[in-house]
Amino acid sequence: xxxxxxxxxxxxxxxxxxIGWLAFPRILYRSLEQPVQFSHAIHTGETVGMTCDGxxxxxxxxxxAGIPTLVQCAGCHADVVGETEAxxxxxxxxxxxxxxxxxxxxxxxxxxxxxxHADHVNVGGIVCERCHGSHGTSGSLxxxxxxxxxxxxxxxxxANISGVKSNxxxxxxxxxxxxxxxxxNHRSACLDCHK
Amino acid sequence: xPLTLTRRDILKFVGGSIAGIMVTPIPWKxxxxxxxxxxxxxxxPKVPRGALTTSFSTCALCPAGCGVQARCVNGxxxxxxGTRNHPVNNGTxxxxxxxxxxxxxxxxxxxxxxQVTRGNGTIEVRPVSLDDVxxxxxxxxxxxxxxxxxxxxxxxxxxxxxxxxxRKQLARHDHGIYLVSPTDPILITQCLDEMAETPFGPVGYxxxxxxxxxxxxxxxxxxxxxxxxxxxMLRTRHSSEQNAVKVIQIDSRHSRSAQLADQxxxxxxxxxxxxxxGIAHVIIRDGLYDKRVIGRRIPDFNIPGKHSYSDLIGRxxxxxxxxxxxxxxxxxxxxxHSLVARGPSVAIGDGDSGGGPLGKEAEIAIxxxxxxxxxxxxxxxxxxxxxxxxxxxxxxxELSPVMGISAIPDHSIxxxxxxxxxxxxxxxxxxxxxxxxxxxxxxxACSPTLTGLAQHAQYVVPTPAHLEALTDIPTIVSSATATFxxxxxxxxxxxGMTDAIEIMAKVFETEGSMEDLLxxxxxxxxxxxxxxxxxxxxxxxxxxxxxxxPDEFWTELTAGGxxxxxxxxxxxxxxxxxxxxxxxxxxxxxxAGEAVSPLDGPLTPxxxxxxxxxxxxxxxxxxxSPLMTKLYQESGLHRSSKVAVLNPATAKKFDxxxxxxxxxxxxxxxxxxxxxVDAAVMPGVIEIAAGPEPIxxxxxxxxxxxxxxxxxxxxxxxxxxxxxxxxxxx
Numbered sequence: 001x002x003x004x005x006x007x008x009x010x011x012x013x014x015x016x017x018x019i020g021w022l023a024f025p026r027i028l029y030r031s032l033e034q035p036v037q038f039s040h041a042i043h044t045g046e047t048v049g050m051t052c053d054g055x056x057x058x059x060x061x062x063x064x065a066g067i068p069t070l071v072q073c074a075g076c077h078a079d080v081v082g083e084t085e086a087x088x089x090x091x092x093x094x095x096x097x098x099x100x101x102x103x104x105x106x107x108x109x110x111x112x113x114x115x116x117h118a119d120h121v122n123v124g125g126i127v128c129e130r131c132h133g134s135h136g137t138s139g140s141l142x143x144x145x146x147x148x149x150x151x152x153x154x155x156x157x158x159a160n161i162s163g164v165k166s167n168x169x170x171x172x173x174x175x176x177x178x179x180x181x182x183x184x185n186h187r188s189a190c191l192d193c194h195k
Numbered sequence: 196x197p198l199t200l201t202r203r204d205i206l207k208f209v210g211g212s213i214a215g216i217m218v219t220p221i222p223w224k225x226x227x228x229x230x231x232x233x234x235x236x237x238x239x240p241k242v243p244r245g246a247l248t249t250s251f252s253t254c255a256l257c258p259a260g261c262g263v264q265a266r267c268v269n270g271x272x273x274x275x276x277g278t279r280n281h282p283v284n285n286g287t288x289x290x291x292x293x294x295x296x297x298x299x300x301x302x303x304x305x306x307x308x309x310q311v312t313r314g315n316g317t318i319e320v321r322p323v324s325l326d327d328v329x330x331x332x333x334x335x336x337x338x339x340x341x342x343x344x345x346x347x348x349x350x351x352x353x354x355x356x357x358x359x360x361x362r363k364q365l366a367r368h369d370h371g372i373y374l375v376s377p378t379d380p381i382l383i384t385q386c387l388d389e390m391a392e393t394p395f396g397p398v399g400y401x402x403x404x405x406x407x408x409x410x411x412x413x414x415x416x417x418x419x420x421x422x423x424x425x426x427x428m429l430r431t432r433h434s435s436e437q438n439a440v441k442v443i444q445i446d447s448r449h450s451r452s453a454q455l456a457d458q459x460x461x462x463x464x465x466x467x468x469x470x471x472x473g474i475a476h477v478i479i480r481d482g483l484y485d486k487r488v489i490g491r492r493i494p495d496f497n498i499p500g501k502h503s504y505s506d507l508i509g510r511x512x513x514x515x516x517x518x519x520x521x522x523x524x525x526x527x528x529x530x531x532h533s534l535v536a537r538g539p540s541v542a543i544g545d546g547d548s549g550g551g552p553l554g555k556e557a558e559i560a561i562x563x564x565x566x567x568x569x570x571x572x573x574x575x576x577x578x579x580x581x582x583x584x585x586x587x588x589x590x591x592x593e594l595s596p597v598m599g600i601s602a603i604p605d606h607s608i609x610x611x612x613x614x615x616x617x618x619x620x621x622x623x624x625x626x627x628x629x630x631x632x633x634x635x636x637x638x639x640a641c642s643p644t645l646t647g648l649a650q651h652a653q654y655v656v657p658t659p660a661h662l663e664a665l666t667d668i669p670t671i672v673s674s675a676t677a678t679f680x681x682x683x684x685x686x687x688x689x690x691g692m693t694d695a696i697e698i699m700a701k702v703f704e705t706e707g708s709m710e711d712l713l714x715x716x717x718x719x720x721x722x723x724x725x726x727x728x729x730x731x732x733x734x735x736x737x738x739x740x741x742x743x744x745p746d747e748f749w750t751e752l753t754a755g756g757x758x759x760x761x762x763x764x765x766x767x768x769x770x771x772x773x774x775x776x777x778x779x780x781x782x783x784x785x786x787a788g789e790a791v792s793p794l795d796g797p798l799t800p801x802x803x804x805x806x807x808x809x810x811x812x813x814x815x816x817x818x819x820s821p822l823m824t825k826l827y828q829e830s831g832l833h834r835s836s837k838v839a840v841l842n843p844a845t846a847k848k849f850d851x852x853x854x855x856x857x858x859x860x861x862x863x864x865x866x867x868x869x870x871x872v873d874a875a876v877m878p879g880v881i882e883i884a885a886g887p888e889p890i891x892x893x894x895x896x897x898x899x900x901x902x903x904x905x906x907x908x909x910x911x912x913x914x915x916x917x918x919x920x921x922x923x924x925x
Contacts, residue, residue: 008204012211020219028224059249066247110234111242114274149228151235157227161220 025161029145029154036094036101037086041139052128052136064117070100104144106155107132107172113193124184133169245269251278251731251755253668254292255617255682256661257812258352259283259421260668261292262731262755265685272296272662272685277422278755280734282678283671284422291813291887294820298661299686302821303644303897305657307691311650318650318897325693328639328654332702335610335637344609344632345370348699349648352617352812353379353597354669356716357696357709359585361614362594364703372603373595376620377552377915378811380672382599383545386558389777392494392770399580399675400541402428407533407540408442409474410452411467411561412547415442417451418810419545420673432457441537443530445470447917448806448882449875450547460530461877463792464806464917466520467553470527471542471560472788473516475567476508477531484535484567493566495772495780502781504563504773511788519789540568541576545672548620549809549885549904551915556787563773571769579763583670583679584723586715603630612702614695615642615649616658617666621814621885623904623915624651625863641695650900658695663688665709667716677760679720681713683753718745720758731755793917794879802919803845805859807903809836809885814904819887827888836902839868839922840882846872849922856925859883861906861918867925881922 043050055068073095080091094101109115120126128136145154157163158171165171174193181188216222245268254261262278275296277288308328309320336346346368350358353375365371375381387395402408402424413419416429431439432455444456445467453459462470478484489496497505513524534540544561546553553561570577600622608630627648631638640652643660658664662685670678700707720726721739728751729736739758742748752758774780793804812818819827827833834840839859841851851857853872858865859881868883876882883903904915911918 009207009211009214012208012213013215014211016212016215017219020216020221024219024221024224028228069246110231112234147228149225150231152231157224161224163220163224 031143034141036090106153253680253682258671278731287422297820308656346610347372347608349374349613351615352619359589365595376622377599378548378620389775390771400673401576401675405576407537409542410444412446413543413545414452416455463521463794466792468557468560468787469519472511473527474531476511541570548811549814583677584719586719611638613640616695619812623907625909659688659692662686676762680757681752717749721745721748726760729757803881804917805881805920807885814886836884836888840871840873842876842878843872857922861920862908
């Protein structure tokens with residue numbers, strides 16, 4: 001029996017819930033702004049009309065190039081294009097100084113995990129959105145939320161701290177890979193990913 | 196209402212908080228993140244970030260020479276895979292090859308030249324300068340030109356271009372000896388030359404023409420040939436298809452090839468020659484051979500009034516052979532009939548490199564069987580092939596002959612130089628040691644790590660590790676045509692590493708650089724305009740005539756390419772002596788055939804017969820990543836060289852228990868081994884691997900390598916292939 005007006009069991013329970021569900025995620029992740037603002041929407045929209053593989057290319061040997069290097073950007077952005085502050089900053093700080101942009105990569109996987117884009121995209125026919133969601137049409141780069149303990153992006157765990165996924169593309173942990181492989185009847189061996 | 200807090204209230208609050216915490220992500224997410232943190236903590240080495248590139252090279256770990264594709268970060272390989280469409284491995288790579296980029300970071304890697312002192316179970320090393328080592332060599336080399344002994348160079352990977360360089364320099368030396376392991380294919384091919392009326396030259400195997408392979412302990416399904424040759428055999432084994440290859444493995448051990456073969460014929464150790472004669476007996480007795488060919492080509496087949504091959508074979512009836520070998524007479528007869536009915540057939544000798552040589556007479560007996568089976572005919576499966584062209588000044592007349600250990604007198608070597616930069620066939624130290632002049636000889640090894648024979652040298656000069664060195668890959672014994680590829684460095688070599696050729700050039704007071712030598716070789720190959728070139732970058736093969744210059748050819752080869760010679764179309768007529776051309780050939784062959792297996796010999800009750808085994812170039816340590824302990828030590832998939840395997844009956848007889856430790860002893864020493872029991876092992880026998888073995892760091896102390904070949908007693912007759920030892924509980 002809890003006395004009326006005294007902080008009892010349920011008060012403690014409630015405080016813990018507030019801390020666990022609201023305060024903990026804010027403490028666990030720190031927010032980092034990307035060094036350069038970039039609009040996928042402008043590049044893939046009607047004005048420019050590029051596609052994902054226009055910059056995120058596959059080389060002749062099937063290897064995925066990942067995030068484009070400065071050389072690729074410089075093809076169009078050797079000089080300032082447009083009037084935005086972000087564009088001017090990018091050209092001045094990186095293109096002109098030939099300095100690669102230290103992007104915070106939302107999908108960065110651990111060193112001991114090997115993921116082949118060539119196998120999944122070229123052979124498996126999986127579309128980019130399956131794992132990266134609507135990132136390819138975003139108007140700006142959202143802050144990179146870094147896990148203070150593990151160092152990985154929040155995208156690896158998923159937006160919801162509970163681990164419950166609202167979209168198929170949320171979460172990039174091993175369990176997510178295994179679940180997708182199981183759905184598609186692809187048996188996995190440890191050495192498929194852990195080289 | 197006043198708020199009154201009691202101790203009970205606080206406890207309830209804390210209890211509620213704890214209960215509440217349990218239904219929040221805090222404990223579960225923290226558990227997950229902390230577990231990831233333990234994998235990424237500051238103490239874990241990090242893969243460097245940087246530009247990703249792809250490079251190609253050729254694996255030099257074993258004689259196959261597989262194409263390697265390396266993914267690199269900032270130019271440093273971090274992931275190796277097979278080069279697609281490569282003629283040798285067609286995109287595959289073995290576990291050793293996949294982890295080969297770890298070898299440059301091996302804990303036993305040498306950083307400077309060292310003086311080695313062997314103590315009680317450990318090895319002490321003292322850094323010395325390269326000049327000190329060269330000075331010692333110079334003094335010993337001066338002595339060795341005089342009466343104090345000869346200068347021998349042990350080449351652990353013969354057939355390379357640098358091997359030609361060594362032989363040329365040794366030929367100029369008054370007392371120079373070019374030494375190779377007795378299990379080297381060069382010596383095995385020499386047995387065929389001993390039979391042929393005119394030199395036969397190098398041989399290769401057209402395995403795609405073959406329907407039946409009779410393997411005498413050669414690991415035909417486990418590394419004897421190239422992956423591209425073995426894969427089709429593994430795919431079609433046990434198949435009922437008419438043209439599927441059938442593999443019959445004759446082996447005293449239930450080896451991996453025996454496990455994978457269509458048929459395993461276990462025989463008593465060291466009775467291979469008798470079984471070859473027994474099978475030949477049935478073929479001749481039942482008239483299953485081409486009489487016109489044999490009559491025309493074999494001078495010693497039947498010589499009236501003299502001991503001839505038919506007399507020799509006549510003694511090896513199925514029943515008598517069965518007594519000698521332990522193989523039933525029915526199996527001998529059915530094998531002989533199967534070889535003829537399911538031709539083309541080929542018999543492969545060569546044995547198991549770590550298990551020691553079959554012996555010259557046994558090899559001659561197996562070649563004889565091939566001649567009876569028609570394998571050396573123009574449409575046969577054994578073909579003559581050319582060597583890859585060599586530069587001017589390297590013709591066979593200008594080279595020192597290739598010698599096996601048995602051809603060298605005891606206590607005759609004053610200076611022994613060992614090129615162990617690319618390990619190949621093994622050579623037990625005890626056999627080598629007795630060729631040295633006691634307490635006077637100097638032994639200097641060139642090796643990237645302090646393993647194998649380098650542990651017995653007085654001085655060791657560090658050479659570049661795998662993927663740091665520039666070297667060439669000679670033609671593998673199983674190839675029907677000559678091939679040539681280059682293992683180009685993918686890693687920058689650390690300071691203080693010296694190529695073996697540079698040391699030897701200083702010893703012989705001449706100039707020598709690996710790059711110059713290999714460029715001369717590639718130019719000589721290019722000049723012939725023969726053959727075709729595989730391009731690793733595109734995975735295509737083009738005729739060499741499509742390349743514009745030797746430089747372009749060099750560029751392709753150093754980028755993971757491979758040259759393949761045109762096959763020889765015409766074949767000269769050969770005459771063979773079935774027993775060899777030596778005057779005492781009949782008696783030698785008879786003695787080899789009638790030799791009693793150690794299992795039947797006069798053993799004392801406590802003696803067991805040890806059968807060592809190990810694949811070519813993988814015997815000993817430092818050829819495997821030290822991280823591969825799962826495969827080689829923990830899982831038991833590959834048995835460790837510290838494990839002795841016995842038949843259950845033998846274990847029971849000697850009161851040995853599975854899982855316990857035992858002491859294996861010969862006159863040369865003792866080794867501690869784990870005891871395992873396996874019913875596939877022959878009674879009275881101990882099977883033990885001579886390698887490979889991943890070697891980890893043992894603190895700051897360098898422990899003497901434990902290898903069964905260290906226990907071989909050179910005073911025993913036929914000391915290596917099967918030798919006697921005792922095994923007791925530790």
